[in-house]
Amino acid sequence: MGIIQAVFGTHSSRQIKKLAPTVAKINALGPKYAAMDDASLKEQTQILKKRLAGGETMDDILPDAFAAVREAAKRVLETPHYDVQLEGGIVLHQGRIAEMKTGEGKTLMATLPAYLNALGGKGVHIVTVNDYLAKRDSEWMGKIYNFLGLSVGLIIHGGTREEKQAAYRADITYGTNNEFGFDYLRDNMVLYKKDLVQRGHAFAIVDEVDSILIDEARTPLIISGEGESSSPLYAAADSFARSLKAFRIKESDEKSFDDELKGDYIIDEKARSAVLTQSGIEKAEKYFHVDNLSDPENATLSHHINQAIRANGIMKRDVDYVVKEGEVVIVDTFTGRLMPGRRYSDGLHQAIEAKEKVEVAKENKTLATITFQNYFRLYGKLSGMTGTALTEEEEFREIYKLDVVEIPTNRPMIRVDNPDRVYKTQAGKYSEII
Ligand SMILES: Nc1ncnc2c1ncn2[C@@H]1O[C@H](COP(=O)(O)OP(=O)(O)OP(=O)(O)O)[C@@H](O)[C@H]1O
Ligand SMILES: [Mg+2]
Numbered sequence: 001m002g003i004i005q006a007v008f009g010t011h012s013s014r015q016i017k018k019l020a021p022t023v024a025k026i027n028a029l030g031p032k033y034a035a036m037d038d039a040s041l042k043e044q045t046q047i048l049k050k051r052l053a054g055g056e057t058m059d060d061i062l063p064d065a066f067a068a069v070r071e072a073a074k075r076v077l078e079t080p081h082y083d084v085q086l087e088g089g090i091v092l093h094q095g096r097i098a099e100m101k102t103g104e105g106k107t108l109m110a111t112l113p114a115y116l117n118a119l120g121g122k123g124v125h126i127v128t129v130n131d132y133l134a135k136r137d138s139e140w141m142g143k144i145y146n147f148l149g150l151s152v153g154l155i156i157h158g159g160t161r162e163e164k165q166a167a168y169r170a171d172i173t174y175g176t177n178n179e180f181g182f183d184y185l186r187d188n189m190v191l192y193k194k195d196l197v198q199r200g201h202a203f204a205i206v207d208e209v210d211s212i213l214i215d216e217a218r219t220p221l222i223i224s225g226e227g228e229s230s231s232p233l234y235a236a237a238d239s240f241a242r243s244l245k246a247f248r249i250k251e252s253d254e255k256s257f258d259d260e261l262k263g264d265y266i267i268d269e270k271a272r273s274a275v276l277t278q279s280g281i282e283k284a285e286k287y288f289h290v291d292n293l294s295d296p297e298n299a300t301l302s303h304h305i306n307q308a309i310r311a312n313g314i315m316k317r318d319v320d321y322v323v324k325e326g327e328v329v330i331v332d333t334f335t336g337r338l339m340p341g342r343r344y345s346d347g348l349h350q351a352i353e354a355k356e357k358v359e360v361a362k363e364n365k366t367l368a369t370i371t372f373q374n375y376f377r378l379y380g381k382l383s384g385m386t387g388t389a390l391t392e393e394e395e396f397r398e399i400y401k402l403d404v405v406e407i408p409t410n411r412p413m414i415r416v417d418n419p420d421r422v423y424k425t426q427a428g429k430y431s432e433i434i
Helices: 002-008 011-034 038-053 058-076 083-093 111-118 131-147 161-169 177-187 209-215 233-242 278-287 296-313 348-355 372-376 390-400 426-433
Strands: 097-099 124-128 152-154 172-176 203-207 220-226 246-249 265-268 273-276 321-324 327-331 364-371 381-386 404-406
Touching: 011 058, 011 083, 011 404, 038 058, 038 131, 058 083, 058 111, 058 131, 083 097, 083 111, 083 381, 111 124, 111 131, 111 172, 111 203, 124 131, 124 177, 131 152, 131 172, 152 161, 161 172, 172 177, 177 220, 177 364, 177 372, 203 209, 209 372, 209 381, 209 390, 233 278, 233 296, 233 348, 246 296, 265 296, 273 278, 273 296, 278 296, 296 348, 327 348, 364 372, 390 404
Parallel strands: 097 381, 097 404, 124 172, 124 203, 152 172, 203 381, 246 265
Antiparallel strands: 220 364, 265 273, 321 327
8 A cells, every 4th residue: 555655646646636737727817817806806706607608617617716716815805715725625616525634724615616606506505513603604705705796695593484595595505414404304394385495405515524424424303293192191100200219320330230129220320221120110010000011011101111210310400401491401412502492202301391390292203304414415416524534435435425535735734633532531531631
């Protein structure tokens, strides 16, 4: 591998070499665009659109489009694109993944393919991982697009249908993967065409593409609606769970063979499980007047009891969820943010509602669902950017047929990116930091 790479170069270095003539063309056009006043630079957008309409391809007009965006970036942000950003921009336009080290300017790079593809009139979606980035990037990069006469939209959680439609009508639309996905699901549920908010899936540029397309690939987005009325069993199971004696195995504890005898149910903090012991089962049979809790005909009861002991034994108020205005709201374990509207599945949410003595919601049923993986496959052309994609290169190729190209840094890399270090305990981590 080493020798072959030394002679023929890596996959990425070969791809980058192929881009050199195009980069040279863009650079050669620099003086032409620099000489234009603001008004004629803006006019280029219409001129390029006409060229497309006249039968030229996006690849034909790429050098001019990129040169125009670069000149606009110079005028409004004072940061004209570096050559490596042009390379990355071409890679994105080609529907591939551009791996570019952190801080090298992926946000600005994305304006090049976004502008070029927006000229096609079918909309460009720029997908980020959170609302903050979507807002920041749309405002920051929006200056360039607006200067060139293109419109920019931002879709945010909770916007009205009219606001969303306007944002999707824009030439370039920024938003989070969640919001794009949910808008798609909601569109699948409307009755009239005029109520649709999205207008197709022509081209998407996904920022932090490894986290959205790989880590969250299988996360299902679910829209659920009210089903049957809620069962009184939740409250009954909750009262029963409270009457039990719990035995807790802490994360640091060893399990022992006689744990089974130490309570009515066992909470395993590491596994986040709660299971009735023999004595718990006997108490349940007495409490609910059934002969055999394991009997299939008692499956519903057994399920409610299991969720009740999980709700009481594992789910911690103000850690896993909060109670706000009479509602149980999930706390995201990774970010600590509240996730209003999301519910635990399988009756666990109702069991927590019973535990917290708030109104137990009706059973939910799924009305529409899609995974991120399937959502992003809808796009006619998909591209992505990230600081670290090469580690997942094979998955990108296999699942999405996406090629990964490593873009060189603008200047030689002097920063040392150390790998993450994981500590077994918090105490260990803090003492190391100190
Ligand atoms: N061509 C340029 N000239 C000057 N400054 C630039 C240029 N491109 C980007 N920058 C600056 O570099 C900084 C980092 O940019 P940005 O946040 O887009 O990086 P990134 O590659 O997205 O990093 P991360 O991987 O952390 O998301 C910004 O302050 C931006 O203004
Ligand atoms: Mg970034």
